Amino acid sequence: MNRIGEYKQTGTRTEEYTVTIQAEYDEEGNLISEEHEEIRTREIPVMGMVYRDMTNDELNELEKEKAELPQEEATQQDRIEAQVMYTALMTDTLLEESEE
Secondary structure: OOEEEEEEEEEEEEEEEEEEEOOEEOOOOOEEEOOEEEEEEEEEEEEEEEEEEOOHHHHHHHHHHHHHOOOOOOOHHHHHHHHHHHHHHHHOOOOOOOOO
C-alpha cells in the first residue's frame, strides 16, 4: 500500500509567560490596584509529519493523474547511457568527468 505524509498537529505543549498588569486608578486619581505581574499559561500546538496509508480514493486519483501524463519513450541513446551507468556502478568503474 502507498503511504502519504501530512504535516499536521501531533500534540500540544504548555508554555508559561508573565504579563505585567498596570496600576488602576478611579476617577479621582485614587489607587485601586497596584501594578503587578501575573503568570499565565497557554497551549502551543506541536507540528510534525504523520504518515498514513493512502485511501482508495487517493490511490484512484493518483492513478488517474499518472494516466493523464504524456508517456515519453526512451531513445536508443537513453538506453545506452542507462546501461553504461548501470555497468559502471555494478563494476565500480564509474569514471568522473574531467574539467577542462
